[in-house]
Amino acid sequence: MTDPLTTGATIGILGGGQLGRMLSVAASRLGFKTCVFEPGGDCPASHVSNFHFKAAYNDEEALRRFAEAVDVVTYEFENIPTAALDLIESLVPVRPGREALRISQDRLTEKDFLSDLGLTTAPYAAVTTAEDLEAAIAKIGLPAILKTRRFGYDGKGQARIMQAGDASQALADMTGQEAILEGFVAFSHEVSVIGARSASGDVACFDPGENVHEGGILRTTTVPARLSTAQRTDAVLMAGKILNALNYVGVMGVELFVTPQGLVVNEIAPRVHNSGHWTQQGCTVDQFEQHIRAVAGWPLGDGGRYADVVMENLIGEDMDKVPDIAQDRDAALHLYSKAEVKPGRKMGHVNRVIRQG
Numbered sequence: 001m002t003d004p005l006t007t008g009a010t011i012g013i014l015g016g017g018q019l020g021r022m023l024s025v026a027a028s029r030l031g032f033k034t035c036v037f038e039p040g041g042d043c044p045a046s047h048v049s050n051f052h053f054k055a056a057y058n059d060e061e062a063l064r065r066f067a068e069a070v071d072v073v074t075y076e077f078e079n080i081p082t083a084a085l086d087l088i089e090s091l092v093p094v095r096p097g098r099e100a101l102r103i104s105q106d107r108l109t110e111k112d113f114l115s116d117l118g119l120t121t122a123p124y125a126a127v128t129t130a131e132d133l134e135a136a137i138a139k140i141g142l143p144a145i146l147k148t149r150r151f152g153y154d155g156k157g158q159a160r161i162m163q164a165g166d167a168s169q170a171l172a173d174m175t176g177q178e179a180i181l182e183g184f185v186a187f188s189h190e191v192s193v194i195g196a197r198s199a200s201g202d203v204a205c206f207d208p209g210e211n212v213h214e215g216g217i218l219r220t221t222t223v224p225a226r227l228s229t230a231q232r233t234d235a236v237l238m239a240g241k242i243l244n245a246l247n248y249v250g251v252m253g254v255e256l257f258v259t260p261q262g263l264v265v266n267e268i269a270p271r272v273h274n275s276g277h278w279t280q281q282g283c284t285v286d287q288f289e290q291h292i293r294a295v296a297g298w299p300l301g302d303g304g305r306y307a308d309v310v311m312e313n314l315i316g317e318d319m320d321k322v323p324d325i326a327q328d329r330d331a332a333l334h335l336y337s338k339a340e341v342k343p344g345r346k347m348g349h350v351n352r353v354i355r356q357g
């Protein structure tokens with residue numbers, strides 16, 4: 001695909017959760033149709049997209065029909081089975097490209113990539129056996145965190161090792177999966193940069209947001225983040241470096257730890273990101289439109305921040321607060337219409353614009 005997509009073109013989205021839902025809404029505002037591929041039935045994105053392929057990721061026939069029905073494919077999660085991507089990619093462009101997925105699907109590959117770029121990460125070592133873990137602890141020290149290399153999200157697949165006696169339980173928690181030991185980063189706070197790169201190579205980053213996690217799940221993002229001017233510039237330059245190194249097209253989330261010695265990259269997500277939801281009320285062009293613009297081959301929009309915003313996730317029983325939030329004139333509600341409330345499930349979010357004076 002070299003020419004920009006025009007009105008009526010169809011954007012395929014792998015994954016039908018809330019990110020797919022908000023991407024669909026943004027695409028529709030720009031005159032595109034969307035087609036969601038998602039094995040689950042009554043999913044958040046299916047309510048707002050034009051077409052829904054309800055099929056498994058190993059259903060080759062469905063994947064083929066999906067790819068033939070769309071002009072470009074993007075995705076809302078990074079753990080897409082490789083075989084499904086191989087097939088789709090043989091029929092239609094996939095944006096962001098394969099390299100970003102390959103790197104972000106594996107925490108070890110990701111850390112190697114970031115270190116090779118000259119960026120600082122937590123000290124790390126690959127761990128499969130008890131002997132590996134012992135050697136990794138001897139090299140890195142404690143406290144440390146053992147994480148599965150693949151398929152971890154929202155703090156899942158992680159075990160903290162505070163003292164040597166915790167090691168065997170932490171390894172058992174990995175249930176035989178390949179893991180990575182990370183030294184514990186003594187950070188003062190966490191921030192993230194949502195960056196975008198267009199097909200023609202332009203890069204634009206949103207102002208960094210400050211993130212608070214609870215139980216491994218993002219609770220709030222606040223903009224502006226507490227960062228010095230130098231740190232803010234550094235954060236944006238780091239994101240730009242990563243985007244350019246990958247020849248990336250689309251929006252990416254880059255999570256950073258703030259330490260007295262500088263910024264440490266925690267992880268990258270090759271997609272729109274929960275910590276970028278504040279842009280819906282804080283910018284002329286939000287992260288979802290920015291991503292659709294990029295994958296459609298359009299120029300990037302103006303992501304400059306014009307308001308201070310606090311984004312709060314509505315998780316599980318937080319849904320009970322919705323009637324009260326609906327009364328607050330400074331609160332913009334975004335609900336994902338998930339059929340069932342479950343503990344730890346992201347049900348929606350609220351953006352509160354902080355009025356100046």
Ligand code: AMP
Binds near residue numbers: 145152156184186266
């Ligand atoms: P992750 O899934 O890797 O983003 O980890 C979830 C959360 O755990 C992060 O947002 C941090 O709050 C914490 N965390 C992860 N890795 C480290 C680390 N190496 N040092 C300190 N805290 C960490």
